[in-house]
Amino acid sequence: MSTHTYKKFEEADSGILPDKMTIYQDCLNAFNESPVNAKRCRLLISRLLQLLAQGQTFPRTEATALFFAISKLFQHPNDSLRQAVYLAIKELSAVSDDVLMATSSIMKDVQNGSDMIKPNAIRSLTRVLDESTAFSAERLFKSAVVSKHPSISSAALVSSYHLLPVAESTVKRYANETQEAVSDLKTYPYQSGTSEHYPNSTYIAQYHALGLLYLLRKHDKVALMKLVQQFSAGNLLKNQLAQVQLVKLVGSLLQKDPQLVTQFTPLLLSWLSNKYESVQLEDAKLITSLPDRFVSPEIFASAVQTLQGLLTVPRVTTRFAAVRVLNRISMVAPEKIVVCNPELESLINDSNRNVSTYAITSLLKTGTSNNIASLIKTITNFIHEISDDFKIIIIDAVRTMALKFPEEWKSILNFLINVLKQGEGGFEFKNSIVEALFDLVQFVPQSRELAFENLCDFIEDCEYNEILVRILHILGKEGPSMKIPSLYVRHIYNRVVLENSIVRSAAVVALSKFALVKNDPTLVESIEILLRRISNDADDEVRDRATISLEFIESIKSKEGASSSAAEDLLQSKYSYDLVSLESKLSQYMSAKQESFKAPFDSSSVHRYTEDERKAIDLKRKQEQLFSALPSAGKSKRAASSSQDAEKRNGSYAGPASNEVDQDLQSTKFVEELESIEELKSLGPIINTSKEVPLTETEAEFVVSGVKHLFKNHVVLQFHITNTLTDVALDNVSVGCTMEQEDSTALQETSTIPVDRIMPSETFACYVVYEKSEEVVTEGFLNTLYFTTRELDATTHEPFAGDEGFQDEYEIDSLFLTAGDYIKGSFVGNFSACFDELPHSEVAVYNIKENISLQEVVDKLVVNTSCLTLDNTQFAPTDSNSHTLKLFGKSVLNGARVALVVRMIKSSKGIALKGEIRSDDANLCNDVVDGLI
Amino acid sequence: MGNFFSSMFDRLWGVNREMRILILGLDGAGKTTILYRLQIGEVVTTKPTIGFNVETLVYKNLKLNVWDLGGQTSIRPYWRCYYSNTAAVIFVVDSTDRDRMPTAAHELHLMLREDELQDAALLVFANKQDQPAALSASEVSRELNLVELKDRSWSIVASSATNGDGISEGLDWLIDVVREEQM
Ligand SMILES: Nc1nc2c(ncn2[C@@H]2O[C@H](COP(=O)(O)OP(=O)(O)OP(=O)(O)O)[C@@H](O)[C@H]2O)c(=O)[nH]1
């Protein structure tokens, strides 16, 4: 946050709020008065609530005093005062445990109070109840849920959501009443009478009840199926949101078991023409996010048709939602929404700019190399009319397009340069353009020359320091390896002459890198001259940088082996640190005891990336971003990969695909976990860590997943075990592994590390360690979980004393150590050239008989080889039966490169697949072929 | 005539004068039962009181503001939050609960030591007299060490909340004492 915005926040608050201590005193006085002045007390409570709503807090003793004073207002029977009291109790319940003292009084109101205060009373009740007192409120909740009054019923249902984590068993006991509340159509008691204070009932309680039922049964597939069957029949659900909820419910069922699609097809089709737009939308969203092979093209087309219809309705929120769904589809399967192009085009001029922005971005995605030029023209005219936020969205879309159509780089580059140079637009916007340009030069090398030339132009007149510094950095990084490096030197030096010290410092660093240009001694010389001149700069930092750079250049020229290469490294480093692990290592170092400072920080244990690896990670992250932009579609497509594990843990059903950052975080976490284990310390540094693979169903009693860690001479299998039972602890948990190749001597089991106890809903890891030779070893492990179950005493949550437990075992899926575990995805600018130059080659042909989609094969290959997909081949086209996948990676053992070209054709007989693998290392070639599918 | 007297009382007592009374005692003693017998004249089914019940009732032309606080161990520490401005305390004892007489005595004397209650009158109900095993009022009085009380108007009355015996007798005494003291 800049100082500017920070100030603004402060100002917003000052002056308007009543003084905290005055209110506090007034409250205490008025509330303790007898008799109570209801009107004044109500006013004071509203002031108090205003304070609390602004985030003001009271120290514990004062909060307690306030609560007891407020509790005394229960003596006054005035309904509107009582409502205010309830609001205050709800707020104070967060700061004070003493609210339990209001329990009996609240319960009395829930039972005998007027209809006016009952809903308030119910909502407060959930805040004061705990596990031990909840059961005494069961009857109250039960009768409130079945109340004919919609507000009372809704209050009880919604409050039950909050009660669930506190006292699930209590809520479960009125599941039948909740079910009743779904079908019961409640209306306000005075509806037909004279009072106009009551609105018409929307039957919202149906929605609340259905939501609660879902929470109660979400783990029970059969019960959920029954719910759908029961409530989709006839015209039972009147409430719009309840109907949407039902669609979502079907969605969550399909997420877990896409096979059910056939069964739900009639329902899905009927919702597409539901009378509510929101239901149509939710349904279309669901259908279009299911995995391809489960949805017939006809249904998909109907869904798109529905969305198409919604693009022209009067309600702007609906248009927005529809175009947003279409935008998501456009990212993976643009050909499927081409039919909507006429509507999308007319939406470009929609009065709502959110809608028009999405329309444009979708059009950019459905664009083909044929019409890109004309689209670019449209947005060039359009972009000046919208706010920066939308401009950024559009720039983002253009950026993905640049990655998708590398051959169109010229018109894209021109567009970006144009918008960059035109005056308007704030920092964020300009920065996003620069970001897009950086992507372009990074992944489309042909564009570099022209892009740099224009960036050089741009920095001659750029008002943002941050952007200037970034551009100078990239010029310094890439400039020396361009055809005519001296071109850039002039522009950079101009900055030294003309700009402030921040920019000057950056320019010095950029300049110094040009001294590394080989075979151009005059250039090196002029750099030295320039730097020497800068050494007289008025600014300390600028001078220092110039001086130290000169020093480096000097020592490179002296060509003294080690120090020369170290200096070269400091000028232009060839690798960068893994920031996540660097940060955690550093903070460890800082927080350790004083004596650790005696030794300097050891950076060798921090993972480092070479330039290519860094690019690979970047590209991968960008590809993943495409997925995460469309939550459910991405997820189902990535079913085989790591994204699932994260979700399994938190059990949500609409989380986006986990991205590479999480992956990084996760492996850093693993490293720390392993390092903290005494037995594993002697194994040395981890060379590679695989993704986490599920080894059981997610609904199993014990959910297990496995990770493989490679060390120089060892393999460690790590098993995460989650105990999903509620009343049983697992003791002495271990995993026994048997190798598939029983007589193999390449691996020797050396130790296993068990877990002492796993309580319900806890996750722990146990390990199996193998010694291995230094080369690539592949193996399959058949695994069994061994444990002793101990029943838990419901009151103490401890195992019963004296209960010996029951020894048991549980078979889990096999874990495979494959060639892919020895490979890390990597980036190469020119894939075909690299492929051709690799010396060793193998070819493999497979026939896959299973009914799976091309995309699933692609995903599987990516996981099995651990390679990075290049040249935009990560998505199999949905409108064609063939695809060519390009993969690239490097061996983690010796850095040997591996490149794969896999061609696949889908026919009625299955998928035919031909993979050609090239590598620096013949053995690796063999191993990859063997482990391809 | 009646109107004349009640308006005379009003003048004497101040129009909106209310009297604040606390009902205290161990859990299960019968406090809540007594409160509602006073208010609606019936025996209601009760649940252990988590917190308090407060009712306003008119007794003999007097507006009483009666607070019935829960007696469970976890709630007793909170009693003191409601002591201020209290005219009288009704302490209810389950006369059949011999084992807990010392506990009741302890809580009673602890409460009476509080500054805020120095001027409050004390009425003890030796409750549940309808039970055969009940101790008599004088036995309860001994158990509670009531004779030790100095500088305080107090009385003990044998009562049964379920059949109503003794309740109004006790309350009559209390009202008289308080009225006298305040006049
Ligand atoms: N036989 C008999 N039972 C009584 C009498 N008074 C109360 N009870 C019963 O004793 C039980 C407890 O009565 P409550 O009025 O709830 O007791 P309490 O003092 O309010 O208890 P807490 O709220 O937990 O402090 C109930 O089952 C009453 O019916 C009485 O005079 N005779």
Ligand SMILES: [Mg+2]
């Ligand atoms: Mg009670």
